[in-house]
Amino acid sequence: MAYVLIVDDDEDFASAAAMVLRRAGHEVAIELDPGRARRSMEGRRPDLVILDVMFPEDVSAGFRLAQAMREDEGKLRGIPVLMLTAVNQKFPLGFGPSDIDGESLPVADFVEKPVDLDVLRDRVSALLERPAGRG
């Protein structure tokens, strides 16, 4: 069983995703903004973070949190991030595997909303099975 943190300002979507992941045997927590998410992660390190890009206060807050996690000297650094968004400013056409790099898209995987929840569950499982440090 893994501990998964969902960071998304859309509580309806986050709750639905959480239900599917809990049914898959994971422990899931939801945070509705990046600031609280960071504090939560510092309190208890999740095995994986599902992170939205756009938040009401900052349209790129998700990217910023992902970058901050990568630059963190402490325990946030190696947490794999599955990015999840309906649309984003940095990659307005959506993003592909070639966009994943440490600087512009420092995440392990991405899914575009609307998403099939089975696909989301499978991606989460795949990321959790990866060797640590590849996120």
Added chain:
Amino acid sequence: MGSVGPSPSVSYDLPLPSDLRTRPREDRRRAASLPESLLAQNVVWFCRLRWIVVGILVAFGALDLVPGLLSRLGLRSHPFWPFATAAALSLANIGFLAHARVAARSTPSRGAKANLWAQIVVDLLVLTVVVHYMGSLETYVAFAYLFHVVLACIFFPRSWSFAVTLLACGFYLTCVGLEEAGILGDAGIYATTTLRDQMHRMPGVRLLAALWAILTWTVVWYLASHLSAMVRERESDLTETNRLLIKAQEERMRHMLVTTHELKAPFAAIHANVQLLLKGYCGALSDAAMEVLSRVAARCQRLAVQIQEMVQLANLRSVGQASLRPSAIDLAVVIEGCISQLRSSAEEFDVRIEEDLRPARTVAVEDHVKMLLSNVISNALQYSRRGGRVGVRCAAEAGGGPSVTIEDEGIGIAPEKLPRIFDVYYRTEEAVRHRPESTGVGLAIVRHVAEIHGIRVRVESAPDVGTRFTLRFPPSEGDDEAERLGNGSADGVRSDR
């Protein structure tokens, strides 16, 4: 009477648009002179011009070395001053260049102004020496001061150019005054002194000649500085307008993004919760309920796509040529990215993508090109039959811009329907039958991107055989093309027929 309610310590006044348009006094002051970087460039340019003046002085001095030449021309021999002034000017010029190099490495902004002022003072001094030896009143050489007056008007604020004019007048009047007082010896370029002697006998004429020169410089200063200030102010206004346009474009892009997100996100949430019901997370449902929920889920997904396309199209329609931000791109790399994003669709439709991508550089807004190519490739995938093939080729064309060809072996389009496929929301009956979820916006996006960037789109098709899109990009002239287009961006995917 005590105050009512809380007394907040921090306040914010909402600015009106008119407040943002009013240029601060500091900006206006800055507009009165050229930017420091431009002044620094011109320090070197002035030094190059000075070498020409040095050459002219040396050449003039060399004429005296040809025996009898000057006397035949009616000019007086001048064995010393042309070489002396050329040497002084050369030394000063070397100093200016050395200072410019040092200033460029440390503080170019302050160094440029000081350097230019030093150049002006030295030039005016040397010119005054030349004026004296050539003839301060009986020749037109004193009008060479005008060069400095006009250049000062171009490069400096009015107050500074007026100071240069006053300096020129001061040097000239001092020269004439010292000549009048007999402190400076007899000089002049003409071999005979008839003209000078006559002028000496007519003080009014001498006074008039000097005053006329001063008046001319002052009038030229007034006109040139006035025009120069007008041009600079206009340029400053244009820069400000451009800044506001770019800001408005960025705000529009942000608005488009947020609007798309705000419209799509609820459908994503509805879609996710409907899936909970469909996948049995909330218990078993009747077949009829499952069917209804399946329709709701499919419609949610389609609406999310439609919303994104409609916002993209609206954004493209309102995009102005001046707000585009083009860059040099390799179409092969862009296509590779588009195919990477559409790979899952190809698998879903069971269509094989065959690529032949050669380097094909052009200058365009990358997001627009991605949008165009993604839509055309997606279109080919959607209207292919299962097990079919989509070919994507790109190459640079000799003597023209690069071209991209995307062909499928799908349902094709009837000839009479070809002209309408780029209309927004138009879908052929065959297309609707083959792919009911198509939206009819994709090729309208293609048309708008093609119109913005001057990309020629040719469609060849035959029903039940397939369709070929050929995109011919305009030949780009490197950075010139980038400048022609300006700046900006947008986004998008998807397609329909």
